[in-house]
Amino acid sequence: HIDSPVTQHDACETCPVFCFRDSKLIFCLFPGKVLVIGSNLPIVAAPGDDVILPCHLEPMFDVQGLTVEWSKPDLKPDPSDRLSRVEYVHLYRDRKEVPDMKMASYFRRTELFMDDMKHGNISLKILNVSEEDNGRYRCFIPKLQSRVKAAVVELVVEGMVLHSDVVQITLLRRWQMKSTGCTALVGRHYSIHMQVTGV
Known part of the structure; x- marks a missing residue:
């Protein structure tokens, strides 16, 4: 007959799993x-x-x-x-x-x-x-x-730099920005806001 379980600390620190007390004996169950x-x-x-x-x-x-x-x-x-x-x-x-x-x-x-x-x-x-x-x-x-x-x-x-900045660019020819659908004109200066993430 096996009584209620006791804690590992009550038994021994080297017992890695549950131990059970039967009368005056302690049984430790070790995993394979x-x-x-x-x-x-x-x-x-x-x-x-x-x-x-x-x-x-x-x-x-x-x-x-x-x-x-x-x-x-x-x-x-x-x-x-x-x-x-x-x-x-x-x-x-x-x-x-x-x-x-x-x-x-x-x-x-x-x-x-x-x-x-x-x-x-x-x-x-x-x-x-x-x-x-x-x-x-x-x-x-x-x-x-x-x-x-x-x-x-x-x-x-990893150190990361995350900031918003204003970048001024000169577009030298007409081109299409696929992400926004906007068309830029030749030789015009544009200021755009960019969020730059770097590592």
């Missing part, structure tokens, strides 16, 4: 294949946007009791740090964020979807991105019982 899934395509954003770096586990299960690490694997360690400690973009441990170990540039700019972690969603939201946030991001669950404990998502922040 657990994968950390990121995105094969880069996430493209403009400066000032809020972005979501997608990452989840398949099959889905509650990861609230596990440690989740988001970092930038291409960053070199701080040479002044003799221990070569990892600085995290976001660190989730013991069911809460650990801000003391995150990079200063991401302070108060990152968050997980806490209510969705029970479904295996470990996507990271980054607020107000800039071009300094460009690069690869690694999502890692160190104690996950799987061969695939990490996934990498690339973020591309």
Whole structure:
């Protein structure tokens, strides 16, 4: 006879799925294949946007009791740090964020979807991105019982110029503007309003 389920935290952090208590014993049910899934395509954003770096586990299960690490694997360690400690973009441990170990540039700019972690969603939201946030991001669950404990998502922040301007042109011959149906006359100066979008 199996009693009501207990949480992973009540059992052990290394148990990636639900556990059940039978008398004085605890049974953990492990999936055959657990994968950390990121995105094969880069996430493209403009400066000032809020972005979501997608990452989840398949099959889905509650990861609230596990440690989740988001970092930038291409960053070199701080040479002044003799221990070569990892600085995290976001660190989730013991069911809460650990801000003391995150990079200063991401302070108060990152968050997980806490209510969705029970479904295996470990996507990271980054607020107000800039071009300094460009690069690869690694999502890692160190104690996950799987061969695939990490996934990498690339973020591309592209600067965009969006403005309205008045451009004066000289039309050298009669021609038809197909988009508006207007006809321009030879040798006349025209002022037109244009919205220019550049990358």
